[in-house]
Amino acid sequence: MLHLRISVPTDLSDGIVEVLSDDPAVSSLARIRGASIRPDGDLVHADVAREAADGVIDRLRALGVHEVGTLQVEPVRTWVSQTGYDAERHAPGSGADSVVWAEVTQQAYGDSELNWTYVSFMSLATLIAAIAIVLDSQILVIGAMVLGPEFGAVAALGVALVRRRFRLLRLASRTLVIGFVVAILVTCAAALLARALGWVTLDDVSGPRPGTEFIYRPDKWSFIVAVVAAAAGVLSLTSARVGGLSGVFISVTTVPAAGNVALGIAFGLRDEIWGSSLQLLVNLSGMALAGWVTLLIQQAVWARVSARRARLVARRRRNRFQQSP
The missing domain is CATH 3.30.70.120 (Alpha-Beta Plaits)
Structure with missing residues (x-):
């Protein structure tokens, strides 16, 4: 209600x-x-x-x-x-499945706003991801994923396309690009400082990392996971149930890839930069595509429900008119 x-x-x-x-x-x-x-x-x-x-x-x-x-x-x-x-x-329908587009659109604008809080969370998440890579810690990778705020802006891309809000599309795209660029630059500066202090060495970054090597080695599963996770995330955002969002944050390797790009730049490792950049691109593309398709399906389904309701309301109005003296 x-x-x-x-x-x-x-x-x-x-x-x-x-x-x-x-x-x-x-x-x-x-x-x-x-x-x-x-x-x-x-x-x-x-x-x-x-x-x-x-x-x-x-x-x-x-x-x-x-x-x-x-x-x-x-x-x-x-x-x-x-x-x-x-x-x-x-x-008609279920309240948990319903989409209130005014609510979804306003949330999309809010999540796409480029502000100090967004950039701070993105930078802090990327810093944690870089530390996770140096320590080869999967727990810290998960923490970085949860802290990253990028999913809201990615979901806003789908909302913008489905609802034809091209200003929202520009805002969300700008927020994603600037957010990742700033986070990578901040993390790269921190990595250079850690390298100068001797806290992080080339072997720490280029050596074997069985727990986090997936970050710079994208494959077909990277795209599939991004698609499935984003579809679940969009359903959580548009419905009355939001329990699936945490699963999205933990599933998609965007912030960790950005952290590895920063480390690669700081230590001059081209393979790390290329592999992580590709991982980031694959995940963002899969999430954006899945979000758009999910919202498109929801709009089509609820358009039919709305048409059925419109006929019901019109019939009730006619009945009231006929019963009035």
């Missing part, structure tokens, strides 16, 4: 109430006249089944709510309501 909080000018309030009252997926509806100060108008509250929320939001946007007012969407963690149960029962 989702809660809608709408602040709009008074002249738009009646149309919003009509849209919400005609939808069987809306379990409760309230209007407080004159309660909104900015914009000057009314405040409308409504509870709607999650699986029907995307269609409801689209109809509200068609009225221009987002242009002259504010529409907030919040999850309702716990509710006790017979009408709420009836609303979810009448809404």
Whole structure:
């Protein structure tokens, strides 16, 4: 169940109430006249089944709510309501499977923002990955994978393509490129300092590393794992269940590859640079492709569900019109 909080000018309030009252997926509806100060108008509250929320939001946007007012969407963690149960029962599909595109798109913009926090996490994760490679520690590699923030921006690429948000595509691409470049440069500088201090030697980087050699030796499984993990990650981001994200972070070798690129640059190891760069490219490409395809399938499936709901709402509206005196 989702809660809608709408602040709009008074002249738009009646149309919003009509849209919400005609939808069987809306379990409760309230209007407080004159309660909104900015914009000057009314405040409308409504509870709607999650699986029907995307269609409801689209109809509200068609009225221009987002242009002259504010529409907030919040999850309702716990509710006790017979009408709420009836609303979810009448809404096609499952709430856990539903996609609220307004929510997904806003999250994609947030994850694609290039800021100090993103660059810091990326740099710290890459530093840990470089240390993991020197120590040949798989545990530290996993820690670097979990710390890396790049998956949100990769998933945003798929959202941008599916929803035709080309500004988002530019933002996500820029964030990924700059984030990895800065992280590699920071880690390379740290590796040069460690080399000058004698903390890390050429043998530490070029010697046998059975626990982490997969980082610079990409193969077909690198691409397959990236595709499967990204598909699971996108499903976690778009549904009401987010338990799969940790598996994505641990499965994909992006940050460790960036850390090995930095070490290769610092110690002049071309094979390490080439192999790790290829590993990074394979993983990012597989993740971006899988994210786009997964979102495309979800959009196609829920477009059919939305069309079915639209027919249901239209039939209910006709019935109400015929029953009115």
